[in-house]
Amino acid sequence: MSAKIVSSAQSFLGKLVAIQKPIVYNAKVAGEIAKQVYVKEGMSFPTGAQVTEAQNVIKKNLNVEALKKVTWNDVVKGSAVAAQFYTFFLVGEIIGRRNFIGYKVEGAAAHHH
Numbered sequence: 714m715s716a717k718i719v720s721s722a723q724s725f726l727g728k729l730v731a732i733q734k735p736i737v738y739n740a741k742v743a744g745e746i747a748k749q750v751y752v753k754e755g756m757s758f759p760t761g762a763q764v765t766e767a768q769n770v771i772k773k774n775l776n777v778e779a780l781k782k783v784t785w786n787d788v789v790k791g792s793a794v795a796a797q798f799y800t801f802f803l804v805g806e807i808i809g810r811r812n813f814i815g816y817k818v819e820g821a822a823a824h825h826h
Contacts (some may be wrong), residue, residue: 750756759767807813 811817
């Protein structure tokens with residue numbers, strides 16, 4: 714029985730090694746693209762002053778006292794409204810796709826006359 718487990722583990726590790734190269738390659742490509750976008754857009758990490766300013770803005774605009782007064786009833790009402798918005802979004806998606814699940818995609822044969 715233990716030989717069967719070892720064999721299964723070796724098989725799993727073999728499959729894992731087989732997909733490792735494409736994953737590493739795709740991660741390197743994604744990193745290179747991100748680096749090019751970073752340079753092209755002139756992006757930079759925020760300075761300490763910018764981080765402090767952002768923290769101050771958040772503290773100023775975050776009303777902790779109002780959050781302390783939120784009741785369970787308010788949470789339930791808010792959840793119901795959020796569920797309604799999400800339902801309307803889903804109905805719009807279904808109407809836009811003209812299908813309940815996924816999009817209708819024509820096969821390759823339909824493109825060749």
